[in-house]
Amino acid sequence: MATYHDLPPHARQRLAVAERVAVLTGAGISAESGVPTFRGPQGLWRSFRPEELATPEAFARDPQMVWEWYDWRRGKVAACRPNAGHTALAAMGVKVPSFTLITQNVDGLHRLAGSTDPVELHGNIWQTRCLGCGKVQENRQTPLVPLPPTCPTCGGMLRPHIVWFGESLDPAILGRAQQVAGDADVFMVVGTSSVVWPAAGLAEVAAMNGATIIEINVEETPLTPDADVTLLGPAGYHLPRIVEGLWG
Ligand code: BJW
Ligand code: ZN
Numbered sequence: 001m002a003t004y005h006d007l008p009p010h011a012r013q014r015l016a017v018a019e020r021v022a023v024l025t026g027a028g029i030s031a032e033s034g035v036p037t038f039r040g041p042q043g044l045w046r047s048f049r050p051e052e053l054a055t056p057e058a059f060a061r062d063p064q065m066v067w068e069w070y071d072w073r074r075g076k077v078a079a080c081r082p083n084a085g086h087t088a089l090a091a092m093g094v095k096v097p098s099f100t101l102i103t104q105n106v107d108g109l110h111r112l113a114g115s116t117d118p119v120e121l122h123g124n125i126w127q128t129r130c131l132g133c134g135k136v137q138e139n140r141q142t143p144l145v146p147l148p149p150t151c152p153t154c155g156g157m158l159r160p161h162i163v164w165f166g167e168s169l170d171p172a173i174l175g176r177a178q179q180v181a182g183d184a185d186v187f188m189v190v191g192t193s194s195v196v197w198p199a200a201g202l203a204e205v206a207a208m209n210g211a212t213i214i215e216i217n218v219e220e221t222p223l224t225p226d227a228d229v230t231l232l233g234p235a236g237y238h239l240p241r242i243v244e245g246l247w248g
Contacts, residue, residue, distance in 0.1 A: 003220065003230045007242055011229045014212045016246055018185040020098040023089060024177075024202055025235075027105060028191020028217060032083040032236040035076065035107050039193050044073075054164045063157065067148045070160050074125055074142045082113035085190070088239035090114035095247040100180040104192060104199050106162050119177050121169055121199055123162035132156020174198060181206040190216045191235050194223040203227070 007015075015021070027037040036044045048069060052058055059066045090113045093099045101118040103110055106125040110118045128139045130151040139149065139158075149158045163169055177199075181187060187206035194200045203223055207213050215227040216238050224230045231238050 003224065003232050005232060007214075007231060007238075007245070008229060011212060011214055012246065015186050015214070015242070018096060020180075020184050021092070021096045021186045021188070022100045022102060022180045022184040022206065022211075023092075023188040023190060024181075024192065024199065025089070025101070025103045025105060025110070025190045026192025026194075026199075029085045029089075029103075029235045030080070030083075030105055030107055030109050031191065032085060032234060033080040033109060035080050035105075035109070039195075054162075055166055056164055057166075059159060059164070063148045063159070067144070067160075070125065070162075071142070071144050071147060074144070077107045077109075077125060078140075078142050080107070080109065082109045083236045085235035085239045086110055086113035086115070088243045089190075091243050091247070092239075095243070100184075102177045102180065102199075102202065104196065119173060119180070121163070121173060121177060123160070125160065125162065127161035128158040129161040130154060130156045130158055136161050169198065177202055178205055181211075182209045184209075184211045186214060187211040188214045188216065189223055189227070190239070192217075192221070194221045 031037050036042060038044050053066055053069050086109050089101060093101065093115055101110055101115050103118050103120055104122050106123050108124055108126055126138055126140055127136055128149060129136050132151055133154040133156060135153055151158055181202040182205050184206050187203055189203050203213050213227040215223055215230040216235050218234060
């Protein structure tokens with residue numbers, strides 16, 4: 001509805017009295033940690049076409065190439081630390097009576113910052129799933145040897161435990177996200193282009209149930225016209241100011 005450079009008083013008041021707050025994050029919150037985003041000038045997708053890499057068809061055609069891309073990304077993420085935006089959300093989590101963090105990110109930086117039990121919509125880059133026995137396992141080895149990695153239980157080929165284009169999100173995880181969005185008094189949308197579904201639909205679920213929608217992004221997105229407030233600027237600038245201003 002309107003863009004701002006500071007949280008306006010009406011939104012500050014809504015957040016101060018909110019019983020239930022949910023936050024949806026995207027790649028933008030990890031940008032200040034050095035994790036490349038997907039779209040935009042510095043985006044991961046600039047040099048790799050997503051349909052060539054982040055689809056089950058691409059993996060079936062060339063698992064080696066897809067795994068090389070993930071191995072490279074795992075190495076990059078391993079060298080990154082949570083930033084002030086991640087830390088502020090972890091702090092918000094202990095201040096608000098009922099707080100849920102929903103993330104599209106697979107980098108695990110919210111957990112590292114201290115957020116407990118984030119809802120990871122698109123999976124986790126540190127988990128693998130066996131194509132043979134289906135077992136999901138944590139795997140932090142970087143670089144991975146052998147590539148593609150194999151299952152220690154059955155010897156089958158492993159894949160990243162990540163939701164690719166055209167794959168359904170885990171219904172229990174998506175259901176939980178839709179539930180908390182629908183219950184929220186305030187729904188914040190931080191650092192996402194709001195173009196990938198069904199994550200992009202969560203703000204609408206929240207708005208339909210009366211939530212105040214606060215967006216934080218360095219630029220306007222398709223959500224901006226429907227948000228109550230869009231704060232323009234980096235998440236690592238705005239989130240600590242909000243937390244300090246309300247609960248510091
Ligand atoms: C900052 C900042 C700073 C920078 N501070 N901000 C309905 C309509 C149309 C299509 C569909 C639909 N429903 C489903 C689809 C198909 C598809 C889809 O959405 N396609 C669209 C792209 C058109 N969705 C799916 O296939 C989903 N599956 C599904 O719905 O199954 C059922 C079904 C299938 C087919 C048809 C219909 C139903 C699955 C989606 C899985 C998404 N997976 C990915 C890749 C995972 C691989 C991996 O990570 O390795 O997840 S895609 C990629 O995008 C990744 C991200 O989580 C996701 C979102 O990206 P995000 O976070 O928004 O990042 P960016 O880079 O796009 O944006 C960064 C933002 O940050 C920008 O706005 C910057 O300005 C900002 N920023 N620095 C604040 N410092
Ligand atoms: Zn197995």
